Amino acid sequence: xxxxxxxxxxxxxxxxxxxxxxxxxxxxxxxxxxxxxxxxxxxxxxxxxxxxxxxxxxxxxxxxxxxxxxxxxxxxxxxxxxxxxxxxxxxxxxxxxxxxxxxxxxxxxxxxxxxxxxxxxxxxxxxxxxxxxxxxxxxxxxxxxxxxxxxxxxxxxxxxxxxxxxxxxxxxxxxxxxxxxxxxxxxxxxxxxxxxxxxxxxxxxxxxxxxxxxxxxxxxxxxxxxxxxxxxxxxxxxxxxxxxxxxxxxxxxxxxxxxxxxxxxxxxxxxxxxxxxxxxxxxxxxxxxxxxxxxxxxxxxxxxxxxxxxxxxxxxxxxxxxxxxxxxxxxxxxxxxxxxxxxxxxxxxxxxxxxxxxxxxxxxxxxxxxxxxxxxxxxxxxxxxxxxxxxxxxxxxxxxxxxxxxxxxxxxxxxxxxxxxxxxxxxxxxxxxxxxxxxxxxxxxxxxxxxxxxxxxxxxxxxxxxxxxxxxxxxxxxxxxxxxxxxxxxxxxxxxxxxxxxxxxxxxxxxxxxxxxxxxxxxxxxxxxxxxxxxxxxxxxxxxxxxxxxxxxxxxxxxxxxxxxxxxxxxxxxxxxxxxxxxxxxxxxx
RNA sequence: GACCCCGUAGCUCAGCCGGAUAGAGCAGCCGCCUUCUAAGCGGCAGGUCGCAGGUUCGAAUCCUGCCGGGGUCGCCA
Numbered sequence: 300x301x302x303x304x305x306x307x308x309x310x311x312x313x314x315x316x317x318x319x320x321x322x323x324x325x326x327x328x329x330x331x332x333x334x335x336x337x338x339x340x341x342x343x344x345x346x347x348x349x350x351x352x353x354x355x356x357x358x359x360x361x362x363x364x365x366x367x368x369x370x371x372x373x374x375x376x377x378x379x380x381x382x383x384x385x386x387x388x389x390x391x392x393x394x395x396x397x398x399x400x401x402x403x404x405x406x407x408x409x410x411x412x413x414x415x416x417x418x419x420x421x422x423x424x425x426x427x428x429x430x431x432x433x434x435x436x437x438x439x440x441x442x443x444x445x446x447x448x449x450x451x452x453x454x455x456x457x458x459x460x461x462x463x464x465x466x467x468x469x470x471x472x473x474x475x476x477x478x479x480x481x482x483x484x485x486x487x488x489x490x491x492x493x494x495x496x497x498x499x500x501x502x503x504x505x506x507x508x509x510x511x512x513x514x515x516x517x518x519x520x521x522x523x524x525x526x527x528x529x530x531x532x533x534x535x536x537x538x539x540x541x542x543x544x545x546x547x548x549x550x551x552x553x554x555x556x557x558x559x560x561x562x563x564x565x566x567x568x569x570x571x572x573x574x575x576x577x578x579x580x581x582x583x584x585x586x587x588x589x590x591x592x593x594x595x596x597x598x599x600x601x602x603x604x605x606x607x608x609x610x611x612x613x614x615x616x617x618x619x620x621x622x623x624x625x626x627x628x629x630x631x632x633x634x635x636x637x638x639x640x641x642x643x644x645x646x647x648x649x650x651x652x653x654x655x656x657x658x659x660x661x662x663x664x665x666x667x668x669x670x671x672x673x674x675x676x677x678x679x680x681x682x683x684x685x686x687x688x689x690x691x692x693x694x695x696x697x698x699x700x701x702x703x704x705x706x707x708x709x710x711x712x713x714x715x716x717x718x719x720x721x722x723x724x725x726x727x728x729x730x731x732x733x734x735x736x737x738x739x740x741x742x743x744x745x746x747x748x749x750x751x752x753x754x755x756x757x758x759x760x761x762x763x764x765x766x767x768x769x770x771x772x773x774x775x776x777x778x779x780x781x782x783x784x785x786x787x788x789x790x791x792x793x794x795x796x797x798x799x800x801x802x803x804x805x806x807x808x809x810x811x812x813x814x815x816x817x818x819x820x821x822x823x824x825x826x827x828x829x830x831x832x833x834x835x836x837x838x839x840x841x842x843x844x845x846x847x848x849x850x851x852x853x854x855x856x857x858x859x860x861x862x863x864x865x866x867x868x869x870x871x872x873x874x875x876x877x878x879x880x881x882x883x884x885x886x887x888x889x
Numbered sequence: 890g891a892c893c894c895c896g897u898a899g900c901u902c903a904g905c906c907g908g909a910u911a912g913a914g915c916a917g918c919c920g921c922c923u924u925c926u927a928a929g930c931g932g933c934a935g936g937u938c939g940c941a942g943g944u945u946c947g948a949a950u951c952c953u954g955c956c957g958g959g960g961u962c963g964c965c966a
Binding site for chain 2: 330331333335337338339342346348351354355363364387388389390391431433435470472473474475564594595596597598605606607609611613622623625626628629630631633635636660661662663664665666667668688690691731732733735736737739741752753755756758759762763766767768769770771773774810811814815817818820822823826829830833836837839840841842843844846849850851887888889
């Protein structure tokens with residue numbers, strides 16, 4: 300039960316009633332007002348701005364918002380679940396709910412267990428594409444951020460009720476994978492005993508290609524030595540890409556990330572009966588008159604090296620909100636990345652996804668408009684693309700920036716960070732920040748595994764909840780402490796302000812899920828869990844000075860049961876929220 | 890030159906579709922361990938929400954223009 304959406308509906312009904320009397324317009328947009336927790340707990344349990352939002356519409360019959368608010372309060376007073384409704388400030392309505400309502404919420408949360416806060420299936424198919432790192436080397440920390448963000452977002456949307464598909468686009472078709480193949484060939488020669496010296500400029504120098512070279516040596520022996528590139532490039536490229544993807548999948552597995560679909564860019568270039576998928580989709584756009592031969596104005600400011608005015612094949616993206624039309628073919632006649640991306644997104648549309656989310660690094664921000672334009676054009680405006688950009692990660696060790704250079708010895712891979720600080724810390728820290736703000740990730744600090752790291756703070760709250768249950772089992776040997784039994788506890792015994800605060804926070808969980816999913820911002824959930832943990836630790840500590848507030852009360856089984864019911868909900872919400880973030884909820888942390 | 894993101898306490902950052910006296914953590918200062926786990930809790934102090942306009946009952950939030958930081962700018966992905 301979500302009390303906020305529940306009361307949004309009830310107040311909506313009241314407004315419709317007033318409209319039926321002709322005192323409000325009949326076509327009110329009921330999505331405009333909100334029901335939310337008041338800033339001050341002293342104001343009550345719920346607050347709504349409804350009277351102020353509709354003040355202008357109400358003017359003929361209610362000269363000022365407070366008068367409309369009074370009318371709404373009058374109707375609310377008749378609701379058995381409302382203890383008090385009053386007008387405050389310029390026209391807010393503060394509602395105090397009958398204690399019974401929160402008992403109901405708590406009870407329904409216990410009964411729902413891990414399903415508490417979960418949205419009903421909406422049937423909406425959403426495709427979330429994330430990571431999509433080039434298969435040319437191990438993932439770095441920046442990739443990791445996009446990976447964790449995309450994964451948590453996918454979890455969140457699924458939890459909120461969407462039908463989510465997690466997808467990875469393999470960029471296995473560009474010049475970079477040819478470079479990869481040449482680099483692998485060099486390592487192959489090395490594996491056969493040749494002294495290759497310094498890795499030449501323009502090839503990938505990383506040690507991670509050594510095992511690939513060794514495997515090639517085992518497979519091909521000396522047969523590829525001294526042969527022209529054209530004889531081995533294709534073979535080695537395929538094998539090197541496979542090896543890189545295996546490595547990337549391992550890196551992802553270390554982060555508990557698993558995609559359902561791996562989509563190969565190369566497959567879009569493959570010809571079937573002389574026609575590739577890209578050919579087909581561009582022909583479709585051409586038939587709509589959206590492709591033409593033309594010239595682009597030179598970029599302002601300093602011209603890039605080698606820029607020349609030239610006629611080329613362009614997509615009319617300006618017709619769909621972009622700033623300039625975009626090229627589809629390179630000067631060598633091959634397709635641009637944008638062209639294959641058009642075919643790729645068309646594939647998603649054809650697979651039934653009208654809602655697409657792409658998670659990209661911030662350095663791809665310049666491509667958002669053209670891709671969104673392409674999706675509009677491809678779907679005749681029926682599909683939407685929401686690109687979430689993840690800002691760069693600034694890796695710091697003890698306050699000193701770690702330079703990320705593939706050539707230098709200072710390159711830190713994602714895997715190294717995960718192995719060093721653990722998957723939970725990496726995931727939580729990356730989600731404890733807005734995706735579009737730069738992230739400072741301090742290795743030294745995270746390694747400390749101290750209270751500076753909020754993940755332990757939240758996890759500890761869960762462990763503390765479980766610890767209370769262990770304690771209860773000792774004090775009340777043989778007692779039935781299952782959820783089913785606790786749901787029958789006399790929850791009216793929970794009257795302390797700290798307990799009520801915890802109940803209010805628990806009641807907010809479904810709303811937090813909704814809000815975070817709608818905004819597509821998993822970090823909101825991380826902050827909510829931190830707040831919930833904080834309230835719990837705080838209340839727990841009050842038991843030190845006031846033993847009668849402790850959750851386990853030897854004197855009273857009834858009181859203990861009620862409080863254990865609260866702790867049960869608390870640990871359930873913590874575990875559930877952490878699981879959406881992909882972070883474990885340990886039972887103990889000794 | 891254009892486009893995108895950011896600018897909130899000394900530092901790192903929240904602030905939900907405009908809402909009531911702008912919040913948290915760290916750092917600083919003062920307290921709290923015979924406890925259901927001190928990996929914790931309480932309190933104090935700390936702010937021209939980058940600047941200037943605009944929109945309205947109301948702006949950190951929306952709009953415009955500046956300033957500062959980052960990113961991107963036909964063929965790389």
